[in-house]
Amino acid sequence: xxxxxxxxxLQTFNTLALPARAEFFCRVDTDETLLEALRWARxxxxxxxxxxGGSNVVLLNDIxxxxxxxxxxxxGLQHQIGDQLAVRVGAGENWHLLVQRTxxxxxxxxxxxxxxxxxxxxxxxQNIGAYGVELSERFLSLEAIHIPSTERLSMSADDCRFGYRxxxxxxxxxxxxxxxxxxxSLSSKPQLHLDYxxxxxxxxxxxxxxxxxxxxxxxxCEVRRSKLPDPAVLPNAGSFFxxxxxxxxxxxxxxxxxxxxxxxxxxxxxxKLAAGWLVDRAGWKGVMRDGVGVHQQQALVLVNRxxxxxxxxxxxxxxxxxxxxxxxVTLELEPRVYP
Ligand code: FAD
Ligand code: NAP
Numbered sequence: 455x456x457x458x459x460x461x462x463x464l465q466t467f468n469t470l471a472l473p474a475r476a477e478f479f480c481r482v483d484t485d486e487t488l489l490e491a492l493r494w495a496r497x498x499x500x501x502x503x504x505x506x507g508g509s510n511v512v513l514l515n516d517i518x519x520x521x522x523x524x525x526x527x528x529x530g531l532q533h534q535i536g537d538q539l540a541v542r543v544g545a546g547e548n549w550h551l552l553v554q555r556t557x558x559x560x561x562x563x564x565x566x567x568x569x570x571x572x573x574x575x576x577x578x579x580q581n582i583g584a585y586g587v588e589l590s591e592r593f594l595s596l597e598a599i600h601i602p603s604t605e606r607l608s609m610s611a612d613d614c615r616f617g618y619r620x621x622x623x624x625x626x627x628x629x630x631x632x633x634x635x636x637x638x639s640l641s642s643k644p645q646l647h648l649d650y651x652x653x654x655x656x657x658x659x660x661x662x663x664x665x666x667x668x669x670x671x672x673x674x675c676e677v678r679r680s681k682l683p684d685p686a687v688l689p690n691a692g693s694f695f696x697x698x699x700x701x702x703x704x705x706x707x708x709x710x711x712x713x714x715x716x717x718x719x720x721x722x723x724x725x726k727l728a729a730g731w732l733v734d735r736a737g738w739k740g741v742m743r744d745g746v747g748v749h750q751q752q753a754l755v756l757v758n759r760x761x762x763x764x765x766x767x768x769x770x771x772x773x774x775x776x777x778x779x780x781x782x783v784t785l786e787l788e789p790r791v792y793p
Contacts, residue, residue, distance in 0.1 A: 456480060456490040458520070467523065468508035469571060469685035470758045470766070474792075476503075476521035483525040483546065485599070485606070485634055492604050492632070495520040502601055503792065504632050506573035507548070510580065510691055512791045514763035524575050526634055529555055537643040540594055545575025545633050549582075556640060557668050563592050563640040565670040566647055569678045571685060571692070575633040579623045580788070581616040585674055586650035590616035594639045598631040606634075618726075619696055619788060646670060652677055681752050690749065694756040694770055695729040695785040708781060729785055730754035736776045741769075748773070767791065 462479035465471055478500065482488040495502050501519030505511070528544035529552060539561050543552055549572050553564045566587035576582075577589045578596055593611050600607060615622040623631065644667045648654060656673045657665070683690050700708075705725040709715050712735070716728035733739070734753035741748050745761030746769050756766060774785045 456482075456487055456494065458491075458494065462521070464505070464508070464513060464517070464521065467505055467521075468511055468513055468691075469689060470512060470691050470763075471685075471689035472513045472758065472763045472766070474513035474763070475516045477516065477518050478520040479523065480520065481523045481525050483527065485526065488522065488526070488599060488632060488634065489604055491520065491522055492599065492601060496604070502629070502632075506545070506576035507571055509571035509685065510576065510789045512691065512763050512766060512787075512789050514767065514791060514793050517792060522632065524573055524632070526575070528635070531559075531561070532637060534642070537641045539640045539642060540637055541640050542635055542637045543574045544635055545573060547574045548572075549574055549577060553671065557671055560642055561640040562642070562644045562667045563638070565667040566650070566653070566674055567592075568671040568674045574636050578614055578616070578621055578633060578636060580619045581614075581621050583619065584678075585653050586647050588616070588618075590614075592638045592640065594637040596633050596637065597635045598633045601630055601632060618699070624790075683749055683752075683755060683757060688749075689758040690755050691789045693729070693754045693788050695733065695754060695774070696788045697726050697729045698732075698783050698785060699724045699726045700783060701725075704782070708783075712781075727783065732777045732781055732783060732785070733773055736773065736780050738773050738776070743769070763791075 457480055459479045462476045464474045464476055480491050482491055503517050503521045505521055505523050525546035526544040527546055529547055530542050532540040532542045541561055550569050552574055553568050556564050566585040567582060570582055570584060582589045590611060596609050598607055598609060646665055653673060656677050662669055702723060702725055705717050716731040717725045719725050730753045738748045739753040740750045744765040745759050746766045747757050749755040749757050756770060758766060777783055777785050
């Protein structure tokens with residue numbers, strides 16, 4: 455049943471714990487309630503903002519209109535052909551609990567994506583990725599509601615136009631759809647992806663007798679916990695900047711000047727730089743001021759210790775300017791900023 459509340463604090467609904475309020479707010483746990491909410495807002499000419507776990511947003515001010523908190527549940531095996539499984543997941547399912555559930559069921563493929571905060575419905579928005587695996591490699595389709603028409607539709611991987619931490623939903627599809635479920639392509643036969651250096655190193659240290667998806671998940675969680683601040687303890691939104699991708703000529707110039715620059719050649723001839731290295735080398739690691747700062751262990755993560763969105767963005771802007779002037783590389787914000 456639709457329950458619209460007014461002037462709701464969103465501080466506990468975003469992992470940066472930024473103070474902001476929703477003019478109107480509702481939680482939706484069925485497609486029908488979602489449709490009701492969309493029509494309610496449309497009739498009043500209100501703006502609609504969808505929130506999942508709030509782990510990739512920067513809330514600058516109070517949000518006008520209706521904030522919809524996604525809570526549609528459900529995890530189910532849709533069909534199996536040989537080893538191949540199609541698993542449908544409600545948009546409101548917690549991503550990490552989903553990963554754990556799939557491992558317990560013997561549905562493999564998400565292990566490298568363990569411990570990513572947020573909900574399943576947001577995973578396609580930035581094509582979540584970690585430790586050498588991206589959602590797009592495990593994606594079959596999604597179901598969504600088109601906000602302006604309130605029509606239901608299904609979208610394929612091609613429709614989603616996945617890119618590096620990118621999709622159609624960050625461009626032409628921005629604010630046009632509410633994703634209600636995601637169907638993943640998993641396997642009953644483990645196919646481990648162990649190429650990622652930090653994962654390899656952790657496995658060498660453990661020297662396990664057997665490599666299993668459950669072990670990979672455990673090791674990924676261990677590595678993540680050792681480097682990343684837990685948002686429940688120190689509010690953050692993960693990587694604040696995307697890794698920039700530059701021309702190989704620019705990379706050649708930079709590496710001659712900075713021999714320890716971290717860069718990874720891509721299939722298209724471009725080179726992906728580690729944004730964390732650039733921010734660190736520009737001298738920002740551990741800097742704290744006005745209640746916001748750069749994490750001590752991971753320069754890519756900005757943290758909030760009682761500041762606000764404006765202070766956080768001012769810091770991010772100063773970091774970007776200094777990286778641009780020192781390296782000639784433009785940094786792009788990863789989280790979505792709500793002005
Ligand atoms: P939110 O922050 O709530 O929303 C993000 C955007 O998606 C918003 O624009 C929102 O409107 C939209 N959205 C959310 N749900 C829906 C929906 N159902 N329909 C339509 N639009 C929707 N990301 C990675 O890719 N890899 C990582 O390894 C990773 N590690 C992280 C570690 C930490 C500690 C933190 C805090 C973040 C990390 N992230 C990572 C970023 C973040 O967890 C992901 O982007 C995640 O998918 C966001 O999910 P969410 O539910 O919190 O989305
Ligand atoms: P890391 O292992 O210290 O590596 C630093 C960067 O180098 C990463 O951003 C990674 O790019 C890149 N990299 C490392 N090895 C690579 C390889 N063999 N080929 C191509 N690129 C390589 O990174 P970290 O900060 O601890 O994060 C570990 C993983 O978790 C990464 O995949 C990262 O994306 C993910 N993560 C994401 C967020 C987020 O909010 N988006 C937050 C925390 C962690 P990629 O980022 O492209 O993998």
